[in-house]
Amino acid sequence: MPKDLHELPKLRDGLSYLYVERARILQDGQSIALWDKEGRTPVPAAALGVLMLGPGCSITHAAVRALVENGCSIVWLGEHGVRCYAQGTGETRSARHILHQAELLCNDATRMQVVWRMYEYRFGYRLDDDLTLNQIRGMEGARMRDVYAEEARRTGVNWQGRSYDVADWNRGDPLNRALSAANACLNGVCHAAIVSGGYSPAMGFIHTGRQLSFVYDIADLYKAEITIPLAFETVAESEEHVEVRVRLRCRDHFRQHRLLQRLLPDIDALLDIPTEGDVSVEESDPTGEFGVHLWRKLWEEVKRK
Secondary structure (H helix, E strand, C coil): CCCCCCCCHHHHHCEEEEEECCCEEEEECCEEEEEECCEEEEECHHHEEEEEECCCCEECHHHHHHHHHCCCEEEEECHHHCCEEEECCCCCCCCHHHHHHHHHHCCHHHHHHHHHHHHHHHHCCCCCCCCCHHHHHHHHHHHHHHHHHHHHHHHCCCCCCCCCCCCCHHHCCHHHHHHHHHHHHHHHHHHHHHHHCCCCCCCCCCCCCCCCHHHHHHHCCCCCCCHHHHHHHHHHHCCCCHHHHHHHHHHHHHHHCCHHHHHHHHHHHHCCCCCHHHCCCHHHCCCCHHHHHHHHHHHHHHHHC
């Protein structure tokens, strides 16, 4: 089956994200422009992965259409990006990936295989098959404590533990605010990749019960590598305006280290997505009837119970 050309190119080859506050977004030709107190700023929608709209933003219907037609996801965020209120869809039209994701999630054995692969990705090595999930979670907790401690030693920033109050943002210390802002950027980019790849952001394997559970699963793979070091480095330089500065640092890091080129291949590998040669003619049926076998299997399981 030929590759769906709507899935990857614009996401992996474009800019990662743009975070905007207190601006009006309008259509500008085939793209968009931002209007704020500084005036007009054109934005190349075709090269943008996700537009993150913070407080004080308004956007026209025509601008939304221009973004969607260019494969740009839209996420509406709360102040400082610590809440996600809504999101738009990407440009992938096939349901093959989301059906595969649902099939893995609905079977305890296959779900655990995905969870295992996610933890192995975090650790960077093959885990002992004799370990229990609780033991792995304990190891992950110890690994993260070591990551924070090492970054504190490396940067000289005092680390008092992860703590913040969504209802009172300013009560958090600069480091916790920097970590939250950096993680919000990472969540947004992961969200855009998940939707653009035709997956569900809600169907998580480790995290469950939230509309962004799978986003948190994927973002957790990169925090020790990306957002935690960037947050510590930002605060080490200065404790002023850490949210804005860490967002800019994340943007540059995502682009320089080509995070968008990694995300979908990593997700495909974690979910063991069949390669092009492994996809049967039946599964490429444009009517979408290839997914019926999943519901038949689930119905058979229900009847057996």
